[in-house]
Amino acid sequence: MATSSSVPSFLGRRGPSGPSGSADEIDFKIYGQEMQFVEIELDPGESAIAEAGAMMFKDAPVHMDTIFGDGSKPDTGFFGKIAAAGRRILTGESLFMTQFTHTGQGKAHVSFAAPYPGSIIPFKLTELGGTLIAQKDAFLCAAKGVSIGIHFQRKIMTGLFGGEGFIMQKLEGDGYAFVHVGGCVVQRDLAPGEILHVDTGCVAAMTSSIEFDIVRAGSVKSMIFGGEGVFFATLQGPGTVWIQSLPFSRLAGRILANVGTGKEGGSLLGSLTGGGSIIGDISSGDGD
Secondary structure (H helix, E strand, O other), rough: OOOOOOEEEEEEEEOOOOOOOOOOOOOEEEEEEOOOEEEEEEEOOOOOEEEOOOOOOOOEEEEEEEEOOOOOOOHHHHHHHHHHHHHHHHOOOOOOEEEEEEEOOOEEEEEEEEOOOEEEOOOOOHHHHOOOEOOOOOOEEEEEEEEEEEOOOOHHHHHHHOOOOEEEEEEEEEEEEEEEEEEEEEEEEEEOOEEEEEEEEEEEEOOOOEEEEEEEOHHHHHHOOOOOOOOEEEEEEEEEEEEEEOOOOHHHHHHHHHHHHHHHHHHHHHHHHHHHHHHHHHHOOOOO
């Protein structure tokens, strides 16, 4: 696979398949720092799946097709595919996914880009017991055969105030899945009974053995004036958690808070949208 001299990268190589051997075995390389993309290498007949609109570039022999659901169970029939697509709607994702299949000879590549500044994390699901629980918009792409389902929070209070709501994504299978999180990411391995308090929006992913709950964020004064919200997420081991430093909701909130009616707000909004002078003039009151 081609290397890059301008940006750091992370290389992943194929290993032994899981017990079922259901997912395609892929090689990959992750490029970049703040704005990353993952390049997947496919052998003839191998496929990768991704969120609609995630593709950055591909080789010509890689055929692109739109599918219902994730394509992990091709023999489920029409209604099974509708059910799988319906589960994706519950997680806030598109009804469709895109499948990329190498139909030529030799090696071919397809790349997928992160939607906002952050980190792309590769997960070999067999190393996590076959299941990963992630925030509902975290999935980027995966080897064909990985199932993208839903995980319900069983406790009402956790669902209401846990930051991710009642529904999170559940990735299952024996292949590689790629998850995108905001900012940088830290991995914490929790011993049995060990508890970690995390901002509710910063919980990016966790193994299925982690118990996820909420706890009140200190006193009433702290809850009102502390700026950290009303509740913390409590993650109890055993298991592994991945914590993101910049949830998209926090990034969007900071941008909106700094888009004012003055020249500075207009310039920021204009820079973000590519229409600097026009939007700057309108927001500062200079436009008609």
